[in-house]
Amino acid sequence: MKKHILALVILGILSIPAQATSILASSFGWNGIDDTQALYDAFTANVDTLYVDLQAGDWVSGPLIFDNTVNNKVVIFERDVKVLALAGAYNTYLYNGLFTFTNCSNVSLIGYGATLQMNKQEYIDLNDESEWRHNISLNGCSNFKIFGLELLDSGGDGIEISGIWQQPVPSTNIHIKDCRIDNNYRQGISVTSAQNVLIEHCEITNTSGTPPAFGIDLEPDNAYDYISNIKIKDCRITGNEGGGILLSFWQLNQTSDFVSVDVTDCYIGSNQSKGIVVDVNSNGPVQGYANFERCIIESQPGNAIFSNKRESLALSFKDMVIRNVGINGGNYDMPIFIQKQYDYSGFPLGNLTFDNIFIDDHLFTRDFLNISHWGESIQVENVSGNFSVYNPNGVSYYIEPPLVDVNVTVQSIDSLPLAVVNIYTNDDTAYETGNDTTATFTVSRTADDISFPLGVYFDVSGTADNRLDYHYFPETLVIPANSLNTTYTITAVKDELTEPVESIDLTIIPDTHYSISDGSTQLFIGYTILGINENKTKNISFNIYPNPSKNFITIGSEFYELKSVKIYNILGQLIKTFYPQNNRIDISFLNSGVYFLLLNSTSEKVVYKFVKK
Structure with a gap:
Protein backbone atom coordinates (compact mmCIF):
# COMPACT_ATOMS: atom_id res chain seq x y z
CA MET A 1 0.00 0.00 0.00
CA LYS A 2 1.31 3.39 -0.99
CA LYS A 3 2.73 5.86 1.52
CA HIS A 4 3.32 8.86 -0.73
CA ILE A 5 1.79 10.48 -3.75
CA LEU A 6 4.35 13.17 -4.63
CA ALA A 7 5.91 10.68 -6.99
CA LEU A 8 2.63 10.59 -8.89
CA VAL A 9 3.15 10.91 -12.60
CA ILE A 10 0.21 13.16 -13.39
CA LEU A 11 0.93 12.95 -17.09
CA GLY A 12 -0.58 9.46 -17.01
CA ILE A 13 -3.82 10.45 -15.27
CA LEU A 14 -4.74 13.95 -16.36
CA SER A 15 -2.72 14.67 -19.51
CA ILE A 16 -0.95 17.69 -18.03
CA PRO A 17 1.35 19.40 -20.53
CA ALA A 18 4.94 18.22 -20.32
CA GLN A 19 6.10 21.78 -19.56
CA ALA A 20 3.71 22.21 -16.63
CA THR A 21 4.89 24.33 -13.72
CA SER A 22 4.38 23.13 -10.15
CA ILE A 23 4.85 24.28 -6.58
CA LEU A 24 4.52 22.96 -3.03
CA ALA A 25 1.85 24.47 -0.80
CA SER A 26 4.37 24.53 2.04
CA SER A 27 6.47 27.05 0.12
CA PHE A 28 3.80 29.59 1.13
CA GLY A 29 4.21 28.64 4.76
CA TRP A 30 2.77 26.09 7.17
CA ASN A 31 2.31 26.28 10.92
CA GLY A 32 -0.53 23.84 11.64
CA ILE A 33 -2.35 26.52 13.65
CA ASP A 34 -3.92 28.70 10.96
CA ASP A 35 -2.85 27.98 7.39
CA THR A 36 -5.73 29.82 5.70
CA GLN A 37 -3.63 32.47 3.98
CA ALA A 38 -0.92 30.03 2.94
CA LEU A 39 -3.46 27.71 1.31
CA TYR A 40 -5.26 30.59 -0.37
CA ASP A 41 -1.99 31.89 -1.83
CA ALA A 42 -1.01 28.39 -2.92
CA PHE A 43 -4.32 27.70 -4.68
CA THR A 44 -4.28 31.04 -6.50
CA ALA A 45 -0.60 30.87 -7.48
CA ASN A 46 0.15 31.10 -11.20
CA VAL A 47 1.15 27.45 -11.67
CA ASP A 48 -0.37 24.45 -13.41
CA THR A 49 0.11 21.97 -10.57
CA LEU A 50 -0.08 22.47 -6.82
CA TYR A 51 1.08 19.83 -4.34
CA VAL A 52 -0.48 20.07 -0.88
CA ASP A 53 2.42 18.29 0.75
CA LEU A 54 2.63 16.27 3.95
CA GLN A 55 3.89 18.19 6.98
CA ALA A 56 4.67 17.36 10.60
CA GLY A 57 1.01 18.03 11.42
CA ASP A 58 -2.30 18.75 9.73
CA TRP A 59 -3.12 21.73 7.56
CA VAL A 60 -5.68 23.91 9.40
CA SER A 61 -7.82 26.43 7.57
CA GLY A 62 -10.71 28.82 7.77
CA PRO A 63 -13.06 29.26 4.79
CA LEU A 64 -11.25 29.21 1.44
CA ILE A 65 -13.35 31.16 -1.06
CA PHE A 66 -12.31 31.27 -4.71
CA ASP A 67 -14.36 33.40 -7.13
CA ASN A 68 -12.93 32.82 -10.61
CA THR A 69 -9.47 32.74 -9.04
CA VAL A 70 -8.61 29.04 -9.48
CA ASN A 71 -8.57 27.90 -13.10
CA ASN A 72 -6.58 25.50 -15.28
CA LYS A 73 -4.98 23.81 -12.29
CA VAL A 74 -4.33 20.36 -10.86
CA VAL A 75 -4.21 20.17 -7.06
CA ILE A 76 -2.64 17.02 -5.63
CA PHE A 77 -3.10 16.27 -1.94
CA GLU A 78 -0.30 13.98 -0.83
CA ARG A 79 -1.19 10.65 0.79
CA ASP A 80 -2.01 11.08 4.51
CA VAL A 81 -2.50 14.85 4.21
CA LYS A 82 -5.38 16.22 6.28
CA VAL A 83 -6.89 19.66 5.79
CA LEU A 84 -8.92 20.46 8.90
CA ALA A 85 -11.45 23.23 9.41
CA LEU A 86 -10.15 25.80 11.89
CA ALA A 87 -12.23 25.71 15.06
CA GLY A 88 -14.35 28.85 15.50
CA ALA A 89 -13.51 30.22 12.05
CA TYR A 90 -16.89 29.32 10.51
CA ASN A 91 -19.21 30.71 13.19
CA THR A 92 -20.19 33.82 11.20
CA TYR A 93 -20.08 32.07 7.81
CA LEU A 94 -23.51 30.57 7.19
CA TYR A 95 -22.94 29.97 3.48
CA ASN A 96 -19.27 29.04 3.19
CA GLY A 97 -17.48 25.85 4.02
CA LEU A 98 -13.93 24.62 3.72
CA PHE A 99 -13.49 25.02 -0.07
CA THR A 100 -15.92 27.18 -2.08
CA PHE A 101 -15.30 27.51 -5.82
CA THR A 102 -17.43 29.93 -7.86
CA ASN A 103 -17.13 30.29 -11.63
CA CYS A 104 -13.87 28.30 -11.69
CA SER A 105 -12.97 25.98 -14.56
CA ASN A 106 -10.59 23.20 -15.57
CA VAL A 107 -9.65 22.19 -12.03
CA SER A 108 -8.74 18.74 -10.69
CA LEU A 109 -8.58 17.94 -6.98
CA ILE A 110 -6.72 14.63 -6.63
CA GLY A 111 -6.33 13.20 -3.14
CA TYR A 112 -6.02 9.42 -2.92
CA GLY A 113 -5.50 8.83 0.79
CA ALA A 114 -6.00 12.48 1.78
CA THR A 115 -8.78 13.91 3.97
CA LEU A 116 -10.80 17.13 4.19
CA GLN A 117 -12.49 17.31 7.58
CA MET A 118 -14.74 19.88 9.22
CA ASN A 119 -16.22 20.15 12.75
CA LYS A 120 -19.85 19.08 12.40
CA GLN A 121 -20.73 19.11 16.09
CA GLU A 122 -19.38 22.64 16.48
CA TYR A 123 -21.80 23.92 13.83
CA ILE A 124 -24.73 21.99 15.29
CA ASP A 125 -24.05 23.60 18.66
CA LEU A 126 -24.30 27.07 17.05
CA ASN A 127 -28.02 26.39 16.45
CA ASP A 128 -28.03 28.97 13.63
CA GLU A 129 -30.04 26.85 11.15
CA SER A 130 -27.19 26.89 8.63
CA GLU A 131 -26.89 23.83 6.39
CA TRP A 132 -24.38 25.26 3.91
CA ARG A 133 -20.98 24.75 5.50
CA HIS A 134 -19.86 22.24 2.86
CA ASN A 135 -16.53 20.49 2.54
CA ILE A 136 -16.42 21.36 -1.18
CA SER A 137 -18.89 23.65 -2.94
CA LEU A 138 -18.93 24.15 -6.72
CA ASN A 139 -21.03 27.10 -7.90
CA GLY A 140 -21.29 27.55 -11.64
CA CYS A 141 -18.01 25.70 -12.17
CA SER A 142 -17.01 23.74 -15.27
CA ASN A 143 -14.67 20.86 -16.07
CA PHE A 144 -14.05 19.90 -12.45
CA LYS A 145 -12.65 16.59 -11.16
CA ILE A 146 -12.65 15.41 -7.54
CA PHE A 147 -10.85 12.07 -7.19
CA GLY A 148 -9.87 9.96 -4.21
CA LEU A 149 -10.61 12.37 -1.35
CA GLU A 150 -12.14 11.51 2.00
CA LEU A 151 -14.70 14.18 2.95
CA LEU A 152 -15.84 14.15 6.56
CA ASP A 153 -17.96 15.94 9.17
CA SER A 154 -19.17 19.01 7.27
CA GLY A 155 -21.88 21.38 8.43
CA GLY A 156 -23.62 20.84 5.11
CA ASP A 157 -22.72 18.52 2.23
CA GLY A 158 -19.61 16.55 1.54
CA ILE A 159 -19.84 17.99 -1.99
CA GLU A 160 -22.37 20.53 -3.27
CA ILE A 161 -22.77 21.10 -7.02
CA SER A 162 -24.87 24.14 -7.86
CA GLY A 163 -25.26 27.03 -10.26
CA ILE A 164 -24.39 30.69 -9.88
CA TRP A 165 -26.60 32.21 -7.17
CA GLN A 166 -29.93 33.42 -8.62
CA GLN A 167 -28.72 32.92 -12.20
CA PRO A 168 -29.54 30.20 -14.77
CA VAL A 169 -25.87 29.20 -14.96
CA PRO A 170 -25.32 25.56 -13.91
CA SER A 171 -22.11 23.76 -13.11
CA THR A 172 -21.05 21.61 -16.07
CA ASN A 173 -18.84 18.60 -16.72
CA ILE A 174 -18.24 17.51 -13.12
CA HIS A 175 -16.57 14.15 -12.38
CA ILE A 176 -16.47 12.70 -8.85
CA LYS A 177 -14.67 9.38 -8.39
CA ASP A 178 -13.27 7.18 -5.62
CA CYS A 179 -14.35 9.51 -2.82
CA ARG A 180 -15.34 8.40 0.66
CA ILE A 181 -17.97 10.80 2.02
CA ASP A 182 -18.98 10.23 5.63
CA ASN A 183 -20.89 11.86 8.51
CA ASN A 184 -21.95 15.04 6.78
CA TYR A 185 -24.79 17.19 8.06
CA ARG A 186 -27.21 17.64 5.14
CA GLN A 187 -26.24 15.34 2.25
CA GLY A 188 -23.29 13.29 1.14
CA ILE A 189 -23.52 14.87 -2.32
CA SER A 190 -26.14 17.38 -3.44
CA VAL A 191 -26.78 18.59 -6.98
CA THR A 192 -29.00 21.65 -7.35
CA SER A 193 -28.11 22.80 -10.87
CA ALA A 194 -25.75 20.93 -13.17
CA GLN A 195 -25.23 19.43 -16.59
CA ASN A 196 -23.05 16.39 -17.34
CA VAL A 197 -22.20 15.04 -13.90
CA LEU A 198 -20.62 11.63 -13.32
CA ILE A 199 -20.49 10.27 -9.76
CA GLU A 200 -18.81 6.87 -9.71
CA HIS A 201 -17.02 4.43 -7.42
CA CYS A 202 -17.86 6.40 -4.28
CA GLU A 203 -18.79 5.33 -0.75
CA ILE A 204 -21.37 7.66 0.80
CA THR A 205 -22.33 6.97 4.40
CA ASN A 206 -23.86 8.21 7.65
CA THR A 207 -25.33 11.57 6.63
CA SER A 208 -27.30 12.97 9.59
CA GLY A 209 -28.37 16.22 11.17
CA THR A 210 -30.90 18.08 9.03
CA PRO A 211 -33.37 16.96 6.35
CA PRO A 212 -33.24 15.53 3.80
CA ALA A 213 -30.02 13.80 5.05
CA PHE A 214 -29.73 11.51 2.00
CA GLY A 215 -26.62 9.98 0.52
CA LYS A 233 -22.69 4.32 -10.94
CA ASP A 234 -20.82 1.77 -8.82
CA CYS A 235 -21.52 3.56 -5.54
CA ARG A 236 -22.26 2.19 -2.07
CA ILE A 237 -24.79 4.31 -0.17
CA THR A 238 -25.44 3.21 3.41
CA GLY A 239 -26.34 4.41 6.89
CA ASN A 240 -27.77 7.78 5.85
CA GLU A 241 -30.44 9.24 8.12
CA GLY A 242 -32.86 10.29 5.38
CA GLY A 243 -32.32 7.58 2.79
CA GLY A 244 -30.23 6.54 -0.19
CA ILE A 245 -30.96 8.63 -3.30
CA LEU A 246 -33.45 11.52 -3.48
CA LEU A 247 -34.71 13.11 -6.69
CA SER A 248 -36.75 16.10 -5.50
CA PHE A 249 -38.12 18.09 -8.43
CA TRP A 250 -40.78 20.17 -6.67
CA GLN A 251 -39.27 23.44 -7.93
CA LEU A 252 -39.12 22.37 -11.58
CA ASN A 253 -42.07 22.82 -13.93
CA GLN A 254 -43.04 22.67 -17.59
CA SER A 260 -32.14 13.09 -17.36
CA VAL A 261 -30.78 10.81 -14.62
CA ASP A 262 -29.20 7.34 -14.83
CA VAL A 263 -28.29 5.25 -11.77
CA THR A 264 -26.56 1.89 -12.33
CA ASP A 265 -24.81 -0.83 -10.33
CA CYS A 266 -25.23 0.77 -6.92
CA TYR A 267 -25.78 -0.75 -3.49
CA ILE A 268 -28.34 1.09 -1.34
CA GLY A 269 -28.72 -0.45 2.08
CA SER A 270 -29.24 0.10 5.80
CA ASN A 271 -30.23 3.73 5.41
CA GLN A 272 -32.57 4.94 8.12
CA SER A 273 -35.62 5.65 5.98
CA LYS A 274 -36.28 4.93 2.30
CA GLY A 275 -34.02 3.65 -0.46
CA ILE A 276 -34.95 5.71 -3.54
CA VAL A 277 -37.35 8.68 -3.45
CA VAL A 278 -38.61 10.57 -6.53
CA ASP A 279 -40.82 13.65 -6.06
CA VAL A 280 -42.31 15.74 -8.88
CA ASN A 281 -44.29 18.99 -8.83
CA SER A 282 -48.01 18.41 -9.33
CA ASN A 283 -48.84 21.55 -11.29
CA GLY A 284 -47.18 21.86 -14.69
CA PRO A 285 -44.60 19.17 -13.88
CA VAL A 286 -41.19 18.89 -15.52
CA GLN A 287 -40.52 16.56 -18.46
CA GLY A 288 -37.73 14.00 -18.40
CA TYR A 289 -36.66 10.57 -17.20
CA ALA A 290 -34.89 8.76 -14.37
CA ASN A 291 -33.56 5.24 -14.96
CA PHE A 292 -32.33 2.80 -12.30
CA GLU A 293 -30.63 -0.44 -13.31
CA ARG A 294 -28.86 -3.38 -11.59
CA CYS A 295 -29.07 -1.95 -8.09
CA ILE A 296 -29.59 -3.74 -4.77
CA ILE A 297 -31.86 -2.08 -2.20
CA GLU A 298 -32.13 -3.76 1.18
CA SER A 299 -32.51 -3.37 4.94
CA GLN A 300 -34.55 -0.17 4.80
CA PRO A 301 -37.13 0.78 7.48
CA GLY A 302 -39.30 2.34 4.77
CA ASN A 303 -39.96 1.70 1.10
CA ALA A 304 -37.28 0.55 -1.29
CA ILE A 305 -38.86 2.86 -3.89
CA PHE A 306 -41.20 5.74 -3.09
CA SER A 307 -42.50 8.39 -5.46
CA ASN A 308 -44.92 11.27 -5.53
CA LYS A 309 -45.23 10.55 -9.23
CA ARG A 310 -46.43 12.53 -12.23
CA GLU A 311 -46.73 11.09 -15.71
CA SER A 312 -44.48 13.77 -17.21
CA LEU A 313 -41.38 12.13 -15.71
CA ALA A 314 -40.67 8.65 -17.09
CA LEU A 315 -39.46 6.43 -14.26
CA SER A 316 -37.93 3.04 -15.03
CA PHE A 317 -36.33 0.24 -13.01
CA LYS A 318 -34.53 -2.74 -14.52
CA ASP A 319 -32.84 -5.80 -12.98
CA MET A 320 -33.34 -4.52 -9.44
CA VAL A 321 -32.97 -6.69 -6.33
CA ILE A 322 -35.12 -5.61 -3.36
CA ARG A 323 -35.09 -7.44 -0.05
CA ASN A 324 -35.83 -6.92 3.64
CA VAL A 325 -37.35 -3.45 3.23
CA GLY A 326 -40.30 -1.73 4.87
CA ILE A 327 -39.27 -3.32 8.13
CA ASN A 328 -41.13 -0.64 10.12
CA GLY A 329 -44.22 -2.59 9.10
CA GLY A 330 -46.49 0.43 8.62
CA ASN A 331 -49.54 0.43 6.34
CA TYR A 332 -47.60 2.00 3.48
CA ASP A 333 -44.14 0.53 4.11
CA MET A 334 -44.43 -1.99 1.28
CA PRO A 335 -41.39 -2.44 -1.02
CA ILE A 336 -42.71 -0.12 -3.76
CA PHE A 337 -45.17 2.70 -3.08
CA ILE A 338 -46.17 5.17 -5.82
CA GLN A 339 -48.73 7.85 -5.06
CA LYS A 340 -50.21 11.07 -6.39
CA GLN A 341 -50.86 12.89 -3.17
CA TYR A 342 -52.12 16.47 -2.73
CA ASP A 343 -52.69 16.76 -6.47
CA TYR A 344 -55.82 18.42 -7.78
CA SER A 345 -54.64 18.89 -11.36
CA GLY A 346 -56.44 15.85 -12.71
CA PHE A 347 -53.39 14.64 -14.64
CA PRO A 348 -52.97 10.85 -14.98
CA LEU A 349 -50.60 8.94 -12.74
CA GLY A 350 -48.22 6.65 -14.62
CA ASN A 351 -45.33 6.40 -17.07
CA LEU A 352 -43.70 3.67 -14.98
CA THR A 353 -41.63 0.70 -16.16
CA PHE A 354 -40.53 -2.19 -13.95
CA ASP A 355 -38.42 -4.64 -15.95
CA SER A 372 -52.59 4.98 -5.53
CA HIS A 373 -53.91 8.36 -6.64
CA TRP A 374 -56.41 8.82 -3.80
CA GLY A 375 -59.21 9.56 -6.23
CA GLU A 376 -57.51 12.72 -7.50
CA SER A 377 -56.32 11.47 -10.92
CA ILE A 378 -58.48 10.66 -13.87
CA GLN A 379 -56.67 7.31 -14.20
CA VAL A 380 -53.47 5.29 -13.84
CA GLU A 381 -51.92 4.77 -17.26
CA ASN A 382 -48.82 3.58 -19.07
CA VAL A 383 -47.52 1.18 -16.41
CA SER A 384 -45.69 -2.02 -17.32
CA GLY A 385 -43.76 -4.46 -15.23
CA ASN A 386 -42.69 -7.99 -14.50
CA PHE A 387 -41.89 -9.01 -10.95
CA SER A 388 -40.56 -12.14 -9.29
CA VAL A 389 -41.55 -12.18 -5.63
CA TYR A 390 -40.51 -14.54 -2.87
CA ASN A 391 -43.15 -14.59 -0.15
CA PRO A 392 -44.55 -17.88 1.19
CA ASN A 393 -47.25 -15.81 2.94
CA GLY A 394 -48.78 -14.90 -0.42
CA VAL A 395 -48.02 -12.47 -3.24
CA SER A 396 -50.30 -9.51 -3.98
CA TYR A 397 -50.28 -5.95 -5.28
CA TYR A 398 -52.72 -3.04 -5.70
CA ILE A 399 -53.13 -0.46 -8.48
CA GLU A 400 -56.01 1.96 -8.03
CA PRO A 401 -58.43 2.08 -11.01
CA PRO A 402 -59.35 3.25 -13.55
CA LEU A 403 -56.47 1.69 -15.48
CA VAL A 404 -55.34 2.41 -19.05
CA ASP A 405 -52.41 0.58 -20.68
CA VAL A 406 -51.43 -1.14 -17.45
CA ASN A 407 -49.70 -4.50 -17.89
CA VAL A 408 -48.13 -6.14 -14.83
CA THR A 409 -47.07 -9.78 -14.55
CA VAL A 410 -45.99 -11.48 -11.33
CA GLN A 411 -44.11 -14.73 -10.74
CA SER A 412 -44.43 -16.18 -7.26
CA ILE A 413 -41.25 -17.87 -5.99
CA ASP A 414 -41.86 -20.59 -3.43
CA SER A 415 -38.45 -21.56 -2.05
CA LEU A 416 -34.79 -20.63 -1.57
CA PRO A 417 -31.92 -20.83 -2.51
CA LEU A 418 -32.39 -19.52 -6.01
CA ALA A 419 -29.10 -20.66 -7.55
CA VAL A 420 -25.59 -22.06 -7.13
CA VAL A 421 -22.95 -19.38 -7.76
CA ASN A 422 -19.22 -19.39 -8.41
CA ILE A 423 -16.51 -16.87 -9.24
CA TYR A 424 -13.55 -17.13 -11.59
CA THR A 425 -10.88 -14.82 -12.97
CA ASN A 426 -10.64 -13.93 -16.64
CA ASP A 427 -7.69 -11.54 -16.58
CA ASP A 428 -6.05 -11.39 -13.19
CA THR A 429 -3.60 -8.46 -13.28
CA ALA A 430 -4.31 -4.74 -13.65
CA TYR A 431 -1.26 -2.55 -14.16
CA GLU A 432 -0.73 0.96 -12.87
CA THR A 433 1.46 1.80 -15.86
CA GLY A 434 0.87 1.49 -19.57
CA ASN A 435 -2.48 0.89 -21.19
CA ASP A 436 -3.43 -2.44 -19.61
CA THR A 437 -4.94 -1.11 -16.38
CA THR A 438 -7.83 -3.55 -15.97
CA ALA A 439 -8.46 -7.02 -14.57
CA THR A 440 -11.75 -8.88 -14.81
CA PHE A 441 -13.65 -11.57 -12.97
CA THR A 442 -16.94 -13.31 -13.66
CA VAL A 443 -19.67 -14.47 -11.31
CA SER A 444 -21.89 -17.19 -12.73
CA ARG A 445 -24.98 -19.04 -11.57
CA THR A 446 -26.51 -22.42 -12.17
CA ALA A 447 -30.27 -22.44 -11.70
CA ASP A 448 -33.46 -23.96 -13.05
CA ASP A 449 -34.94 -20.48 -13.44
CA ILE A 450 -32.87 -17.44 -14.46
CA SER A 451 -35.79 -15.19 -15.39
CA PHE A 452 -35.06 -12.78 -12.50
CA PRO A 453 -31.92 -10.93 -11.33
CA LEU A 454 -29.72 -12.29 -8.54
CA GLY A 455 -27.71 -10.16 -6.11
CA VAL A 456 -24.31 -11.49 -5.03
CA TYR A 457 -22.27 -10.20 -2.08
CA PHE A 458 -18.49 -10.16 -1.59
CA ASP A 459 -15.88 -9.93 1.10
CA VAL A 460 -12.99 -7.89 -0.31
CA SER A 461 -9.55 -8.15 1.30
CA GLY A 462 -5.89 -8.41 0.28
CA THR A 463 -2.97 -6.00 0.32
CA ALA A 464 -4.46 -3.64 -2.28
CA ASP A 465 -6.74 -0.91 -0.94
CA ASN A 466 -10.27 -0.79 -2.34
CA ARG A 467 -10.69 2.83 -3.59
CA LEU A 468 -7.01 3.81 -3.27
CA ASP A 469 -5.21 1.17 -5.36
CA TYR A 470 -8.15 0.42 -7.66
CA HIS A 471 -11.39 2.22 -8.40
CA TYR A 472 -13.87 1.53 -5.64
CA PHE A 473 -15.81 -1.74 -5.91
CA PRO A 474 -19.09 -1.56 -3.92
CA GLU A 475 -18.80 -5.24 -2.91
CA THR A 476 -22.02 -6.37 -4.61
CA LEU A 477 -23.03 -7.38 -8.12
CA VAL A 478 -26.31 -8.18 -9.83
CA ILE A 479 -26.53 -11.00 -12.35
CA PRO A 480 -29.23 -9.67 -14.71
CA ALA A 481 -32.40 -11.56 -15.50
CA ASN A 482 -32.06 -14.20 -18.22
CA SER A 483 -28.27 -14.20 -17.81
CA LEU A 484 -26.08 -16.96 -16.44
CA ASN A 485 -23.26 -14.64 -15.45
CA THR A 486 -21.94 -11.12 -15.17
CA THR A 487 -18.39 -9.83 -15.56
CA TYR A 488 -16.88 -6.99 -13.54
CA THR A 489 -13.83 -4.93 -14.44
CA ILE A 490 -11.36 -3.82 -11.77
CA THR A 491 -9.33 -0.78 -12.86
CA ALA A 492 -6.06 0.17 -11.21
CA VAL A 493 -5.56 3.71 -9.99
CA LYS A 494 -2.93 4.79 -12.48
CA ASP A 495 -0.43 6.49 -10.20
CA GLU A 496 2.74 5.23 -11.94
CA LEU A 497 4.46 4.44 -8.63
CA THR A 498 7.12 1.74 -8.57
CA GLU A 499 5.94 -0.80 -6.00
CA PRO A 500 5.43 -4.52 -5.45
CA VAL A 501 2.37 -6.30 -6.72
CA GLU A 502 -0.66 -6.08 -4.42
CA SER A 503 -3.47 -8.58 -4.14
CA ILE A 504 -7.26 -8.35 -4.22
CA ASP A 505 -8.88 -11.33 -2.52
CA LEU A 506 -12.54 -11.75 -3.50
CA THR A 507 -14.77 -14.17 -1.60
CA ILE A 508 -18.49 -14.63 -2.17
CA ILE A 509 -20.34 -14.16 1.13
CA PRO A 510 -22.83 -16.95 1.95
CA ASP A 511 -26.46 -15.90 1.58
CA THR A 512 -29.91 -17.44 1.75
CA HIS A 513 -30.52 -16.57 -1.91
CA TYR A 514 -27.78 -18.84 -3.24
CA SER A 515 -25.39 -21.62 -2.38
CA ILE A 516 -21.72 -21.46 -3.36
CA SER A 517 -19.73 -23.81 -5.55
CA ASP A 518 -16.36 -22.07 -6.01
CA GLY A 519 -16.51 -18.86 -4.02
CA SER A 520 -13.09 -17.21 -4.06
CA THR A 521 -10.52 -15.82 -6.47
CA GLN A 522 -7.55 -13.48 -6.47
CA LEU A 523 -6.53 -10.56 -8.66
CA PHE A 524 -3.41 -8.41 -8.66
CA ILE A 525 -2.66 -4.69 -8.92
CA GLY A 526 0.42 -2.77 -9.83
CA TYR A 527 3.01 -5.13 -11.32
CA THR A 528 5.29 -4.05 -14.15
CA ILE A 529 8.68 -5.20 -15.36
CA LEU A 530 10.90 -2.56 -16.93
CA GLY A 531 7.79 -0.73 -18.09
CA ILE A 532 6.58 -3.78 -20.04
CA ASN A 533 3.24 -5.29 -19.04
CA GLU A 534 2.26 -8.92 -19.25
CA ASN A 535 1.27 -9.82 -22.79
CA LYS A 536 -2.54 -10.17 -22.97
CA THR A 537 -3.18 -9.66 -26.66
CA LYS A 538 -5.06 -12.20 -28.69
CA ASN A 539 -2.19 -12.37 -31.22
CA ILE A 540 0.14 -14.16 -28.81
CA SER A 541 3.73 -14.36 -30.00
CA PHE A 542 4.82 -17.24 -27.76
CA ASN A 543 3.31 -20.35 -26.24
CA ILE A 544 4.37 -21.12 -22.65
CA TYR A 545 3.80 -24.73 -21.57
CA PRO A 546 3.15 -26.52 -19.34
CA ASN A 547 1.81 -23.80 -17.08
CA PRO A 548 1.71 -24.45 -14.12
CA SER A 549 4.89 -26.53 -14.14
CA LYS A 550 7.19 -28.18 -11.61
CA ASN A 551 10.54 -28.67 -13.38
CA PHE A 552 10.67 -27.29 -16.93
CA ILE A 553 8.77 -24.93 -19.19
CA THR A 554 9.01 -24.72 -22.94
CA ILE A 555 8.73 -21.46 -24.85
CA GLY A 556 7.38 -22.08 -28.30
CA SER A 557 7.03 -19.77 -31.30
CA GLU A 558 6.77 -20.28 -35.04
CA PHE A 559 7.91 -16.78 -35.91
CA TYR A 560 10.33 -15.45 -33.30
CA GLU A 561 13.77 -16.49 -32.13
CA LEU A 562 14.56 -16.00 -28.45
CA LYS A 563 17.63 -13.98 -27.53
CA SER A 564 17.20 -14.08 -23.74
CA VAL A 565 14.75 -15.01 -20.99
CA LYS A 566 14.62 -13.31 -17.60
CA ILE A 567 12.68 -14.64 -14.61
CA TYR A 568 11.28 -12.14 -12.08
CA ASN A 569 9.51 -12.84 -8.83
CA ILE A 570 6.25 -11.22 -7.82
CA LEU A 571 8.14 -8.33 -6.18
CA GLY A 572 9.81 -7.44 -9.46
CA GLN A 573 13.22 -8.80 -8.46
CA LEU A 574 15.32 -10.43 -11.17
CA ILE A 575 15.94 -14.09 -10.26
CA LYS A 576 17.90 -15.41 -13.23
CA THR A 577 18.74 -14.72 -16.87
CA PHE A 578 18.85 -17.50 -19.49
CA TYR A 579 20.24 -17.56 -23.01
CA PRO A 580 18.36 -20.64 -24.19
CA GLN A 581 19.62 -22.96 -26.88
CA ASN A 582 16.50 -25.07 -27.27
CA ASN A 583 13.72 -22.89 -25.77
CA ARG A 584 13.49 -25.19 -22.72
CA ILE A 585 13.97 -23.53 -19.31
CA ASP A 586 14.80 -25.30 -16.05
CA ILE A 587 12.64 -23.89 -13.23
CA SER A 588 13.12 -26.69 -10.71
CA PHE A 589 15.24 -24.43 -8.46
CA LEU A 590 12.36 -22.00 -7.89
CA ASN A 591 10.11 -22.04 -4.86
CA SER A 592 6.41 -22.57 -5.53
CA GLY A 593 4.59 -19.40 -6.51
CA VAL A 594 3.85 -16.88 -9.27
CA TYR A 595 6.67 -15.63 -11.52
CA PHE A 596 7.09 -13.59 -14.68
CA LEU A 597 9.11 -14.26 -17.82
CA LEU A 598 10.54 -11.34 -19.79
CA LEU A 599 11.11 -12.73 -23.27
CA ASN A 600 13.48 -10.81 -25.50
CA SER A 601 13.19 -11.94 -29.11
CA THR A 602 14.67 -10.66 -32.33
CA SER A 603 11.76 -8.26 -32.80
CA GLU A 604 9.90 -7.67 -29.52
CA LYS A 605 9.85 -7.91 -25.73
CA VAL A 606 6.87 -9.46 -23.98
CA VAL A 607 6.05 -10.59 -20.46
CA TYR A 608 4.23 -13.78 -19.47
CA LYS A 609 3.13 -15.01 -16.10
CA PHE A 610 3.68 -18.61 -15.02
CA VAL A 611 3.12 -20.67 -11.90
CA LYS A 612 5.79 -22.87 -10.34
CA LYS A 613 4.23 -25.88 -8.64
Missing part, protein backbone atom coordinates in the same frame (compact mmCIF):
# COMPACT_ATOMS: atom_id res chain seq x y z
CA ILE A 216 -27.18 11.74 -2.82
CA ASP A 217 -29.79 14.46 -3.35
CA LEU A 218 -30.71 15.95 -6.74
CA GLU A 219 -32.82 18.92 -5.69
CA PRO A 220 -33.07 22.11 -7.78
CA ASP A 221 -34.03 25.35 -6.04
CA ASN A 222 -35.51 27.16 -9.05
CA ALA A 223 -37.42 26.40 -12.23
CA TYR A 224 -34.42 27.56 -14.30
CA ASP A 225 -32.03 25.08 -12.65
CA TYR A 226 -30.71 22.04 -14.52
CA ILE A 227 -30.63 18.33 -13.74
CA SER A 228 -29.25 17.19 -17.07
CA ASN A 229 -27.24 14.06 -17.86
CA ILE A 230 -26.56 13.08 -14.25
CA LYS A 231 -24.98 9.62 -13.99
CA ILE A 232 -24.41 7.70 -10.75
CA THR A 255 -40.67 25.58 -18.39
CA SER A 256 -37.65 23.76 -16.95
CA ASP A 257 -34.98 21.98 -18.95
CA PHE A 258 -35.48 18.26 -19.67
CA VAL A 259 -34.40 16.09 -16.71
CA ASN A 356 -37.27 -7.81 -14.17
CA ILE A 357 -37.63 -6.85 -10.52
CA PHE A 358 -36.86 -9.42 -7.82
CA ILE A 359 -38.40 -8.83 -4.38
CA ASP A 360 -37.86 -10.87 -1.22
CA ASP A 361 -40.71 -9.88 1.10
CA HIS A 362 -41.07 -13.12 3.02
CA LEU A 363 -41.27 -11.50 6.48
CA PHE A 364 -44.62 -9.81 5.78
CA THR A 365 -48.15 -10.44 4.56
CA ARG A 366 -48.85 -7.36 2.43
CA ASP A 367 -48.88 -5.94 -1.09
CA PHE A 368 -45.39 -5.70 -2.57
CA LEU A 369 -46.57 -2.86 -4.85
CA ASN A 370 -49.08 -0.08 -4.29
CA ILE A 371 -49.93 2.61 -6.86
